[in-house]
Amino acid sequence: MKLGRNLQNRFFISYSLVLLLIAVCVSVPMYLYLHRNIERNLIISINETVTTTAERLENSRMQFENISNQLYLDKDADGKTVLQYLRQMSENPFSFEFHQSRRAVEGFLFLTSTIYSDIDRISLYTDNGSALSNRFDVDEPSLAAVGRARFHETASSEGELIIRFADSDPVFAKEAVPVFSFIRLLAPFENRFAILEAQYTVNEIMPADKLAHIQGAVLNVLDRDRQILYSSGDSNLTPYAANYQYEQKLSKSGLTIQIIAPKHEAFRPLNVFRDVTILSVAALIVFSMLVFYLLSRVLTLPLKKLKKAIDSIDLHDGQPDIDNMFHMDEIESINRSFRRMTDRLHHSLEETIRFRTQQLQSHFDALQSQINPHFLFNMLGVIQASAENGHNARVVHLCSNLASFLSYSIATTSPVTTLDKELAFTVKYLELMQSRYLHRLQYRIETDESMEGIVVPKLILQPLVENCIQHGFRESGESLEIAIIGNMTEKSWTLVIRDNGCGFPQAELERIRTRISDYLQSLDDGVPGEKLTLGGMGVVSSFARLRFLFREQIHFSVMNGEDGGAVIQIQGTLKRGGTADENYGS
Numbered sequence: 001m002k003l004g005r006n007l008q009n010r011f012f013i014s015y016s017l018v019l020l021l022i023a024v025c026v027s028v029p030m031y032l033y034l035h036r037n038i039e040r041n042l043i044i045s046i047n048e049t050v051t052t053t054a055e056r057l058e059n060s061r062m063q064f065e066n067i068s069n070q071l072y073l074d075k076d077a078d079g080k081t082v083l084q085y086l087r088q089m090s091e092n093p094f095s096f097e098f099h100q101s102r103r104a105v106e107g108f109l110f111l112t113s114t115i116y117s118d119i120d121r122i123s124l125y126t127d128n129g130s131a132l133s134n135r136f137d138v139d140e141p142s143l144a145a146v147g148r149a150r151f152h153e154t155a156s157s158e159g160e161l162i163i164r165f166a167d168s169d170p171v172f173a174k175e176a177v178p179v180f181s182f183i184r185l186l187a188p189f190e191n192r193f194a195i196l197e198a199q200y201t202v203n204e205i206m207p208a209d210k211l212a213h214i215q216g217a218v219l220n221v222l223d224r225d226r227q228i229l230y231s232s233g234d235s236n237l238t239p240y241a242a243n244y245q246y247e248q249k250l251s252k253s254g255l256t257i258q259i260i261a262p263k264h265e266a267f268r269p270l271n272v273f274r275d276v277t278i279l280s281v282a283a284l285i286v287f288s289m290l291v292f293y294l295l296s297r298v299l300t301l302p303l304k305k306l307k308k309a310i311d312s313i314d315l316h317d318g319q320p321d322i323d324n325m326f327h328m329d330e331i332e333s334i335n336r337s338f339r340r341m342t343d344r345l346h347h348s349l350e351e352t353i354r355f356r357t358q359q360l361q362s363h364f365d366a367l368q369s370q371i372n373p374h375f376l377f378n379m380l381g382v383i384q385a386s387a388e389n390g391h392n393a394r395v396v397h398l399c400s401n402l403a404s405f406l407s408y409s410i411a412t413t414s415p416v417t418t419l420d421k422e423l424a425f426t427v428k429y430l431e432l433m434q435s436r437y438l439h440r441l442q443y444r445i446e447t448d449e450s451m452e453g454i455v456v457p458k459l460i461l462q463p464l465v466e467n468c469i470q471h472g473f474r475e476s477g478e479s480l481e482i483a484i485i486g487n488m489t490e491k492s493w494t495l496v497i498r499d500n501g502c503g504f505p506q507a508e509l510e511r512i513r514t515r516i517s518d519y520l521q522s523l524d525d526g527v528p529g530e531k532l533t534l535g536g537m538g539v540v541s542s543f544a545r546l547r548f549l550f551r552e553q554i555h556f557s558v559m560n561g562e563d564g565g566a567v568i569q570i571q572g573t574l575k576r577g578g579t580a581d582e583n584y585g586s
Contacts, residue, residue, distance in 0.1 A: 015292045016285075023281045031274055038270055042214065046246045046259050049210040053219065053257045054248050056205045061161065061253050063116050064182040064198050070112070071186060071196065082108045082124075083186060083194070090126045090193040102132065109134040120179060121169065121199040125150055127192065133171075142171045150183055150195045159188035161253060165221070165230040169199060178202040180230070206232065216265025222247075224254035375466075382435050398435055401428045409459060416549065419495075420452035423484070426461040430482070433469055440479045441469070447486035451493055454572075457549050460542040464497045464568050467539055471508075472501025472566065491573060498567045503560040512558055515540045520547055539568070546570065 071082045085101035092098050109122050113134035116122075123133045125147030133143055149170075154162065162183040168176045179199045186194040211219055211232060218233035247258035264271075379402055386394045408425045423445060430443045465482060472480045486495045504512070519540055539558065546554040554572045561567045 012289075012293045016289045019288050019292075020285060023285060027277055027281055031270075031277075034270055034273070035267070038267060042244065042261065043246075045210065045214050046217070046244060046261060049207055049214065049217075049219065050246050050248050050257045050259050052207045052210060053205065053221075054250055056207070057221075057253065057255060057257070058250060060118075060180070060182065060198075060200050060205060061250075063119065064161065064184070064196075067112055067116070067122070067198060068184055068186075068196060070108075074108075076104060080104070086124065086126055086186070086194040089130050090128055090191075093128045093130070102130070105132050116198075118200065118204050119198050120177075120201050120204070121171070121197075123147070123197045123199075125195045125197070127151060127194070138171055146170050146197075147195065150197060154183065154185040154195060157185040157188060159185050163223070163229065163253065163255065180205060202230070214259070214261050215268060217259055217261040220258040220260070222256040222258060226256065229255070378436055379432055386435075394435075398432065401432050404428055405432065409462075411458075415457060416455050417458045418452060419447075419454040419456055419486075422456055422458065422461050423447065425459075426465055426484070429462050430465060437469075437480075440473070440477070441482075442479055443482040443484075445484045447484070447495075448488045451486050451488050451495075454488075454493055456572075457542075457545040460546060460570075461497070463542050464539060468497065468499040468501065468566060471504070472499045474502050493572055495570045496567065497569075498561060498565055500563075500565045503564055503566050504558070509558065509560065512539055516543050516558075519544050546572075 071086075073081065075081055082105055085104045088097050088101040089105070105124060109124065109132060113119060113122055119134075121133055121135055121138075123131060123143060123146070125131050125144075129144050129147070131140060131143040131147040153164075164181040164183065165178070166181065167178050169179050179201055182198045182200070184196050185192060186196055206219065211217060218231060220228050220232075221230040223229045242263050244261040244263060245259065247256055249256045379398070383395055383398050383402075386398065405425065405428050408421075408428075427445065430441075434441050434443070461484070465484075468482050469480070472482075474480075480499060480501050482497070482499045484495070484497050486493065488494075516539075543556050546556065550572065554570065556568070556570045559567050559569075
């Protein structure tokens with residue numbers, strides 16, 4: 001036997017190649033897609049982080065510029081500016097005007113810190129050692145020492161903005177909070193007697209939340225000479241081909257915001273995913289190829305055994321053929337055996353199906369002759385009581401309804417009927433039961449006129465209504481209302497039977513569903529199931545007969561309503577038009 005014509009070898013080779021092709025076609029595009037998405041999102045995050053940092057730095061600079069202008073321009077009730085008060089403090093350190101000026105400057109600092117609440121500390125220093133701050137917990141000697149250092153730093157300044165960074169505020173070194181300091185020498189062309197300083201914590205300027213989403217990224221702030229003023233991480237990380245870099249220069253302050261992100265760090269999760277995926281796919285391919293090889297052997301062995309079994313069957317009639325389009329030896333062998341087998345089985349299967357159909361039909365026909373003896377007993381009692389009370393018209397009406405009820409229930413001309421006749425029969429039953437329960441039983445029927453011609457099995461609604469009456473009455477004596485609601489669309493129809501009673505107990509609901517499932521399984525298996533009746537098993541009987549007559553065209557459900565009471569729903573796609581027998585035969 002040639003290798004190419006052997007089913008086992010073809011099965012193994014074909015499925016192995018298909019699996020390998022699928023693995024490659026899925027994994028490669030997925031990896032490229034994820035790589036592009038991560039790179040695009042990374043670039044967007046870097047740009048947003050730099051832009052946010054630049055905007056915050058620029059906002060801080062503008063706040064500082066506004067404060068500087070207020071020192072020169074804003075006047076108090078006495079018509080003096082803060083700069084004038086600072087000059088008085090510088091020139092008269094031991095006078096009464098010194099204390100007045102100090103209070104005025106402190107008021108300005110308090111008001112300014114209230115307006116610009118994101119500034120951590122605002123300080124003013126004079127050349128005679130005076131130092132003022134908006135923070136009340138400041139240590140004045142420490143603040144004065146910082147002031148002297150600031151005068152030394154601005155010795156050659158001409159009033160331009162100076163920005164410094166420190167790991168902590170020298171006045172509050174114990175807090176260890178990194179800060180940016182905005183410094184300016186006031187009146188640089190006069191006697192250089194005062195300095196303004198505003199401090200912002202790093203958290204107020206640096207978007208730590210955005211930076212945390214960029215793996216391994218370092219954010220640098222460079223001064224005018226491109227020296228690192230601030231770095232969020234490894235300041236030795238420099239731009240090169242293996243890193244992503246983006247920077248933005250601020251024209252007003254001369255600062256440059258720079259972000260450097262190593263590519264290997266950014267794609268580390270993807271690389272791990274890639275490696276794990278490659279190993280997983282490789283292991284899966286090896287395992288699947290082994291399974292396919294064993295499976296091909298398992299599948300071809302029964303075929304060979306089946307050939308021997310079929311050859312032992314003596315067939316005489318038709319010669320069915322199996323298309324051997326792939327020219328497989330095993331299929332060709334089965335083809336010859338199958339021709340001999342089919343005709344012999346055909347006749348046996350026809351006999352078996354005919355017998356099973358007649359058996360089940362007889363089983364359902366017997367249901368039509370069953371009448372609940374308690375129902376008859378109760379109706380005769382109601383008729384007797386009405387006759388004794390002289391209600392002759394009521395007796396006639398009850399007898400007429402009972403006769404029609406019995407006539408319909410025992411008629412065996414056809415196992416099916418139309419929905420309008422089934423509803424009319426159910427109405428007679430409800431009227432009979434209403435004569436017993438009087439005002440405690442109410443009912444309403446709302447169905448589309450287009451549903452009248454729908455073909456259904458006989459006696460499917462009355463058992464469902466009887467179930468509502470038997471189990472629906474509440475102990476409180478409230479009246480029971482039964483509703484039959486039907487509607488139709490172009491392709492299906494729905495019939496709902498509901499009541500406002502106490503509904504199904506959960507255990508009973510599960511029992512009914514189990515019985516329905518077991519009985520339908522018995523129909524499929526061809527074994528005797530639980531005997532059906534119109535009472536007790538009435539719900540199961542109705543559903544079983546619907547399924548037997550119309551197969552998969554019928555769907556039904558049993559449940560409790562959201563507001564209480566039992567709900568039974570029947571949905572079908574049965575044909576309309578024609579006679580009942582024609583529809584049943586279809």
